[in-house]
Amino acid sequence: MAAMNADNEVFLTVALPTDIVTRDYRLQCLREADGVRSVVVEEDRVRCGPFVLGDEAAVPPLLYAFACAAADAGEDPVVTFDEAEDCLEFLRAVAQQRPGAAAAAAKTIAAVERSISDSAPLPEADRAVHEVGAFLPHECSKIIEYAEAHGLERGARHAAHATTDVSCFDVPQLRWVAAACSERVVPLLAKLFGVDDLVLADLFVARYAADGQRALEEHEDGSPWSFVVPLNDRFEGGGTQFVELEGAPIFRPAVGAALLFSGKNRHRGVATTEGVRYILAGFVDVRKGFVDKRKRSRSRSPPPESSPQSRKRARGAAASPESSQNQGAAAFDACARAARPVLQQLAGMPDDRARLAQAVLDAIPE
Ligand SMILES: O=C(O)CCC(=O)C(=O)O
Ligand SMILES: [Fe+2]
Structure with a gap:
């Protein structure tokens, strides 16, 4: 040496x-x-x-x-x-x-x-947390049903801050959910945070249970923007807490409503103390070749040659498409x-x- x-x-x-x-x-x-x-x-x-x-x-x-x-x-x-x-x-x-x-x-x-x-520090404008309607209750029930039929696993994808989850891209019956998020959620995210050219990079259903994985520790997501949609409400506890916001508020939107936030706004999944909590979680990237002019100095510039799929996955995950896994x-x-x-x-x-x-x-x- x-x-x-x-x-x-x-x-x-x-x-x-x-x-x-x-x-x-x-x-x-x-x-x-x-x-x-x-x-x-x-x-x-x-x-x-x-x-x-x-x-x-x-x-x-x-x-x-x-x-x-x-x-x-x-x-x-x-x-x-x-x-x-x-x-x-x-x-x-x-x-x-x-x-x-x-x-x-x-x-x-x-x-x-x-x-x-x-x-x-996160710029003030990026500290906002928004709630918007995204899915109907019966759609949420279907998402849970298909996710459970396929099976959820802990640590298979987001190892550093692992959720018990299944990727919507891995379940044929859940692919429509990705399309729905690209249509219903991503454009609102772009509008509310004043950013352009966003693309859905990862989407998964996660499960917390009083007798399983109860919580997700404090973390930042790897992508610049994120959303969480509660899929059910038959549980105690739970919610998404933003630890650096004044009073560390816990958000518990209604079933089907999407919580939109910056992935760099440190947050955690609060412990589910009774029952089972299901969420749909999405990570959103800036589209290939697009330079985000609002980019903070600490954020990575999106490398022009990288595709959204090949960029880093949030929370230490591997990318879901096979090609990027190989890379x-x-x-x-x-x-x-x-x-x-x-x-x-x-x-x-x-x-x-x-x-x-x-x-x-x-x-x-x-
Ligand atoms: O459980 C939650 O509400 C937060 C989930 C989360 O932060 C994530 O999956 O990255
Ligand atoms: Fe997160």
């Missing part, structure tokens, strides 16, 4: 971006998520380090490994914003594909997501290969780091 010293520390040079907000983001992200102890700003670069593989609290062993691998790959290692994004994707893939490492990866993802959202798997394998030598080195350490590194090694392919 060219960049790792005898104390198992690595120093990286980060190219300074031109805009200060992005720079702040990067530094904060690196500091908080990687346990960086010092950051030295030089003329047009930032040197930071040491990166240390820490303990359970915040340590992102995979991010660390990724940073090391990036450092190892180049003579003048540079960690860019995009690489941090790639790393998040890698972590999501680990959570998705390797249940053994899901907890560690989820913790790391949450830390990185948190540092991203801390670095740029995701290839990216995962490439990252895993890059990270493996570093992890092997760490697995030989005499302390807690070895266990963490070994857990990750066990979770990635040979």
